[in-house]
Amino acid sequence: MKDPAPAPALWLLDTLRALRATLKRIEVEEVACLEAIHPDYRDSARNLLHFIAFHRHAHPGLPKALRQRGLCSLADCDAHLLASLEAVITALEAIEGLGPSAGGRIQLGGPDALEQHCDRLFGALAAAGVAGIMVTLPAEAAERPALVADLLEAGMTIARINCAHDDPEVWGRMVDALSQARVITGRPCAIAMDLAGPKLRTGQLAPQPAVIRARPPRDRMGRPTQPVRILVVPPGALPRPQETQAVRLPARLSRAKRLKRGNRLQGRDASGRRRTLRVVRRGPDGVLLLQAEKTCHFTSGLVFRQRHGKARLRIGPLAPVSGERLLRPGDVLRLTPEPDQGGATLPCTLPEVFGDLGLGERVLFDDGRIGAVIRGVSSQEVVVEVTTAQAGGSRLRSDKGINVPDSELRTPALTAKDIEDLAFVTQHADMISYSFVHRESDIQTLRHCLEEMDRGDLAVVLKIETRQAFLNLPRLLLAAMAHGAPVGVMIARGDLAIECGWEALAPIQEEILRICAAAHVPCIWATEVLDTLAQHGHPTRAEITDAAMGARADAVMLNKGPNITTTVKVLEGIMARSASDRSDRNLPLPTCLAFRSNCEPDDQLP
Template structure:
């Protein structure tokens, strides 16, 4: 699609002047809003309103027309839009021989004189992140695992590797564990001499599938197979009586709790026969009988064991009964076209699915989408009542997709009125306000959510505590400018986290890239620090080796003011890699005079290899 290019010579100047009038007019329209903004944020709020007005009214052909005249296209001026627009108008008037215009005053009330957009953002980063912002590179936020409470050395390693913000997720563990994490972090700061802020995530409303009825546990013993799919050797099964312990040499065997009768009669080579959980006949051969009555068995075919199954000795009286197995969470097998009812807990059986937050039923409408388990299963609402929501499954595997307890539920098309602050969050604030440097506010989507949290913090004497708005729903994304303006009404530091996991589910995977870019630009316009989160270098953290796409994603994320890593067995090495990436990205952005390797490597055909004497 071609950019529409204007024909009249004066169109460009008239368009820019009209845009300037639009930017000035929105200040009048939002005068009441600006009046309520804290003085520390008034400059930022004005620029955010300018950004909104500019992008609501700018002609799509404007950037191209400006570039054709050799002028700034205004696409990289989000942090100082009105002053940049004035400068372009002045330059264009001079080019057209109209003389300089009366430039708008650069003295903007409510902010420190002489500070431009980048300087204001830097000041806000200093307030939110503390000393780490002075380094000029993106901060590294790391989610602390529960292991950090028991192993303080891990926190020391993370700090030494480059962690600058420690994140504690209040959706897991309890204040006792959180307290140990905080103590470990304080000790690590003393040992390493490095600053590190503490961010604590409030859990927010829990919108998930409820607890499905428990079902019998199944232990599966499958022989290893070669590349052709043929069993290469028998599977080993360790039948362990109650009170006995498996030996260290049997770590590769499948553990099977068992009750053995007359097992002393069993010798190597004897067989126990019976039917497994699938109803098929299976034969278990004795390999050896160890101390404490532990039996090492082997089977040529795959076996499924459930509690109470009995295997008897062939031509003998010995018997093995599978011991009690802890029941496991139930599941629903869903196929396209299936109809089920979303109901309050507890589980009401087949054809229904319990929901942990039935209050949302009142906000749902016919035809709206419902997504389960990170979007793996999709459905459409066909009926709504206070007691149940009738759903038709639209997205699932043809052979069926399994949906288990405690899986996420998303309503991307619905305007949910559920408060972001729950009773549990208010209880957790008693700990958070004493130990955290910032709060990450989950599932915030309305201005009233911010006012509720601020009221609670002021009652607890921590009205100064920083708040990071987690943007994780489509509703929050569309309302982001209003959320920022509401947060700016208070003098406390504010930030934004791009929670890309839920955003991708709610807005669609293909829409995530432009959405995260838009959030970065809105934050730049509002001079609000932004945190890039979700699955950054996740394969590296989990498996020790990154994908190429992950490295690129981390480098893109370094444009934000902080990047968040989730926990994993290789998290310390991941922090080191991310620190190198963000440091390199900051250097590339700040110093455009660094020689480019491709240019240095280039040789002209006319240029001799050796310089002339």
């Protein structure tokens, strides 16, 4: 099928001139907004308004029509839209032999502005054109400056401390370890501290008895290859180093001196099945090595007696484990702020959001693994019906995240705990990561707190992790630009994917990159980057590609893991090779930008 004929030149010129008028008109309509912007960000805010107006009014066939005439399609010009539009109009007028229209020459300044804002937010981090690497510090970093030094040598340029975990004492030791590592390596490194924010989670479920499972190793056919070894450790005894691979079982022995190699202890395990434990060795300190041919489940208080003898083994106290609920489709739950009462009730944090929930809205548990729909709401409880779970049921445990993507929450992003944590954060952090920010008032509240603490200059990174925040991103940026302090954006893809749907994540993260490019605001690509490599030592092909895509952002965040140092090295190599793609944030926008102005979309052009 042949491509359609190029659009008429006059239609194309009229379309471009109309767009130019629209971009200039939004400046007039939003003059009050622009006057409120700090001078350091006014040009960036103006370009963001141009970007919004352009994508609300541009004809969908415009890029193709421009390419057919050998002109710039304007797809790569988010950082300087009006200047690029003027240049294209001038070029088309010259091609058609028409006189220049009233427009005016505008200087391109987008890339330089973004570089300046990156320098202000991140400091002198890396070689020009290479994105920064943010690493979440594990708790062990508080005790191991050498680990932090290794991360710096590997390429870490921003150390992230999550205030949702640990406490100021531990954070202080992390900061000290980083200071020592900076001296050791001679490398600079900024500190970013995450405020916990108002996270909705399941409460503490009633604890349940612990179970220790001893299972014989099996071959690929499922047949036991050898008995499982069980190390019975009386109170106060220590197992021998060579037996650390055996299943350790705290227990009390009576008349254990009667036990000899080959003797058998019999009883019923936690499943009620009869099991036999054969004695392999009895040590002088009372430690007993047993073996079993079949899988055994042990709980506190179980008793095994010597066959044809008087020795007895009683399983000692086992620390209770967190409770859980086994949920199936069709189950009905009552969410309540009260302590766990078992049955169909489920305790949860943040009951103040109950008033923002409505009938028929979705509730997602544990990173979206369990889905439910609201069937009833009151100030004291929310009744939900489980709609999505595994066929055999899904287990829901304490302290698991709850998302309500269809609800518009009015809960402030800054909690009482966050305000308390700010006393430490403002003394040690180079930037604050602002969790669950939704609306402009959230930014104003945080800025007011910082000014009261004489840290109005502290940089703030807006974590975009909810549907509300994504839809309101342009207004959030404009509100942040009203202050002179550095500002950035983090694409928190974990909660964002749950809130907006997995299938929508790819276009949404591209849209956020483009909005940030238009606003000349540094952007951080976060959540599960090279996570398999960090946890298990081997990356997947998909996450290598994801890391390369993330290199288009101005920084990439890694979460902690046992192989985090290697992961930082790999990411640094990927980003160095992908550095030329960082400015290419220009895929088609999938949704209508959530920005209200007096401009209305143009009628569809021929």
